[in-house]
Amino acid sequence: MIKRTDYLNELNKWQDEKVIKVITGIRRCGKSTLLEQFRNELIGKGISREQIIAVNFESLEFEELLDYKKLYSFILSKIVPDKNNYIFLDEIQMVGDFQKAVDSLFIKDNIDIYITGSNAYLLSGELATMLSGRYVEINMLPLSFGEYRLVHSSGTDDAAFADYLRFGGLPYIVTLDDINEKAETYLEGIYNTIIIKDVEERQKRKSGDGSRNINDIALLKNIARFLASSVGNPVSVKSIADYITSSGRKVSQNTVSEYVSALVEPYIFYPVERYDIEGKQLLKQNQKYYISDLGLRRYMVAKKNYDLGFSLENAVFLELKRRGYRINIGKTGNTEVDFVAEKNGSLTYIQVTASMTDEKTFEREIAPLKAIRDNHPKTILTLDRFTLGDYDGIVVKNVIDWMLEQF
Numbered sequence: 001m002i003k004r005t006d007y008l009n010e011l012n013k014w015q016d017e018k019v020i021k022v023i024t025g026i027r028r029c030g031k032s033t034l035l036e037q038f039r040n041e042l043i044g045k046g047i048s049r050e051q052i053i054a055v056n057f058e059s060l061e062f063e064e065l066l067d068y069k070k071l072y073s074f075i076l077s078k079i080v081p082d083k084n085n086y087i088f089l090d091e092i093q094m095v096g097d098f099q100k101a102v103d104s105l106f107i108k109d110n111i112d113i114y115i116t117g118s119n120a121y122l123l124s125g126e127l128a129t130m131l132s133g134r135y136v137e138i139n140m141l142p143l144s145f146g147e148y149r150l151v152h153s154s155g156t157d158d159a160a161f162a163d164y165l166r167f168g169g170l171p172y173i174v175t176l177d178d179i180n181e182k183a184e185t186y187l188e189g190i191y192n193t194i195i196i197k198d199v200e201e202r203q204k205r206k207s208g209d210g211s212r213n214i215n216d217i218a219l220l221k222n223i224a225r226f227l228a229s230s231v232g233n234p235v236s237v238k239s240i241a242d243y244i245t246s247s248g249r250k251v252s253q254n255t256v257s258e259y260v261s262a263l264v265e266p267y268i269f270y271p272v273e274r275y276d277i278e279g280k281q282l283l284k285q286n287q288k289y290y291i292s293d294l295g296l297r298r299y300m301v302a303k304k305n306y307d308l309g310f311s312l313e314n315a316v317f318l319e320l321k322r323r324g325y326r327i328n329i330g331k332t333g334n335t336e337v338d339f340v341a342e343k344n345g346s347l348t349y350i351q352v353t354a355s356m357t358d359e360k361t362f363e364r365e366i367a368p369l370k371a372i373r374d375n376h377p378k379t380i381l382t383l384d385r386f387t388l389g390d391y392d393g394i395v396v397k398n399v400i401d402w403m404l405e406q407f
Contacts, residue, residue, distance in 0.1 A: 002143065002151060002171050004034050006322070010138050011038045016084060016112055018134075020102065022123060023116040025140035026267040026292045027194050030171045031116040032056060034140065035088050038114070042086060053078045056090040066094060068101040075105060082110070089115045093122050106134065119198060120265045139267075142293045143169030144322055145315070145403040151175065161400045165311050168295025187299040195220060198266035214262045219244070219251065223259050227269055227289045228300040232310035234274065234286035234329070267292050272317070275328035275340050277372060288329055290317045312399065313338055313352045316381055320350070323407050335368040347376040356380065356387040356396060369394050 007023075011034075014021050023031050039052055053075055055062050065071040071089075079085050087105060092098045092115045105111055115122075123137060148164050149157070151174050167173055167183050170190065176182045199214050214220060226243055227235070237253045237260065244251045263269050270290050274283040291297045294311055320327050320341050330337030330349060339350040349369055356362045369378040370392075381399040388396050 001033055001037065002030070002147060002174070003037060004030055004140075004147070007034050007138060007140060008037055008041065011114070012041070014136060015042075020106055020135040021112075021114045022135050022137045023114070023140055024120065024122060024137055024267065025118065026142070027118045027198075028170050028172060028190055029140050029142045029267075029292070031118075031140055032090050033171065035090060035114060035116065039086070039088065047084070047086065048080075050078075051080050051083055052086045052088070054088040054090070057094040058091050066096065068095055068097045071095060071098075072101040072104055075101075079111070084110050084112060087111060087113045089113070091116060091118060093117045093119050118194075118266055120267065139321070141169075141318055141322055143171055143174055144319060145169075145400070148174060149404065157400050157404065161403070165294055165308070165315060166298055168293040168298070170293055170295060173295060183295065184299060187295050191296060191299060194266055194268060195224070199262055214259060219249070219255075220259050220262060222247075222249075223256065224263055224268065225300050227260070227263065228291055228297045231290055231297065232288065232307075232313045234288055236286050239286075264289075268296070270317075270321070273328055274331055277330050277332045277337065277340065282328070283331065290314050292318070294318075309352075309354045312354055312381075312383065315403075316350065316352045316399065319403055330368070332368055332371050335371065337368045337372070347374075349376060349378045351380040352399070353380065353382050355384045356382045357384050362387065366391060366394055 011021060023034065025031055035054070039054065042052060043049065055065060055071070055074075057066060065074055075087060089095075089098075089102070092102070095101070102113065102115065106113055123135075143151075145161060145164050148169055149160055152160050152163070163179075167179055168187075170187075173179065173183055173186050176186065195217065199217070199220065222244060223240060226240055237256050240260070241251055241253045241256045244256070260269075264271060268291065270292065271287045272290060273287055274285075275281070276283055291300075291314060294314060297311065297314065317327060317339065320339060323343070325341035325343045325348075328340045328342075330340040337349050338352045341348050341350060349372060351365045351369060353361060353365050356365060365380055369380070372378065378394045379402075380394065380396045381402055382396060383399055385398055388398060390396075
């Protein structure tokens with residue numbers, strides 16, 4: 001198993017605190033393995049196996065517990081009196097009305113709850129209302145490049161990063177032998193599982209609430225491909241609808257909006273809002289969408305349309321998110337800053353480009369940062385190593401070195 005140290009540190013920080021620990025993220029990013037690793041750490045601290053109750057709802061072994069009342073009774077029957085009990089509920093969204101069982105367990109003494117889910121619905125609606133202020137979310141992503149290098153330590157960083165951009169960071173794919181031959185087949189399986197399984201669950205969950213049915217998988221995949229190919233470009237519901245219509249299929253903006261939500265909820269895509277740096281306000285139009293795994297992007301996007309710069313920008317977005325930043329797209333005048341990243345009240349501005357060696361590219365990338373009249377850090381991340389340095393306070397760094405920095 002690949003040890004997910006940063007996420008384990010986060011779980012250790014919250015151990016025995018009276019909040020529900022909610023681990024979210026795309027399927028197969030390593031949530032179940034993380035919980036297993038954390039359980040092993042608990043045992044290493046002297047906690048007995050009897051104090052640990054683990055249920056994975058993807059296992060047929062626990063099918064009967066998909067009823068929340070039976071789940072609640074089962075866990076109560078396993079509780080060790082007068083000791084701390086650690087409850088692990090994996091892919092909890094598969095349990096109907098799971099929030100009732102979770103809330104009833106939460107209010108009891110000596111119970112520490114950890115749940116995972118592959119859908120943003122987990123923290124919306126009734127659960128969010130019922131547990132307001134009583135949970136912390138740990139959003140889990142596929143492997144960082146730093147974690148990837150721990151598995152693939154041979155060769156140069158540059159060669160390893162090229163493979164990372166091609167195949168992504170889903171933990172299982174990183175460990176495959178003959179990755180060139182097996183990667184596409186595995187990614188196809190993951191993609192179809194996410195699209196079909198999560199949409200089916202969404203249909204059951206939202207049945208009767210007025211939402212549109214997501215029953216056209218071909219349309220859903222078409223929209224997914226559009227978003228994957230548009231990484232790095234602002235898009236709107238209207239622009240997606242116009243694209244679908246131009247390809248011969250009439251579709252309404254309301255339908256597109258529902259289908260985009262069906263792709264965001266299972267953490268396939270992350271929407272990012274634009275931010276007016278001068279006006280200090282969010283802009284409501286034309287979000288960007290970044291995909292949660294670059295291997296999936298490469299699988300979804302036709303090879304002739306594959307763009308290194310946009311994949312690089314996506315990789316930087318994911319790394320910023322891993323490092324705990326809140327991220328927006330910056331607008332200053334008529335120009336754009338790729339990322340305005342905020343953490344603990346401090347801002348940093350980041351531009352991303354494959355190369356800065358061309359003079360016009362250099363001027364285009366540095367100009368928006370020069371236009372910002374404040375003293376927050378300003379960085380340009382690039383693959384080339386010829387333009388590195390400090391340009392009147394604007395630091396140009398190699399993106400691979402930046403990816404491998406300790407933070």
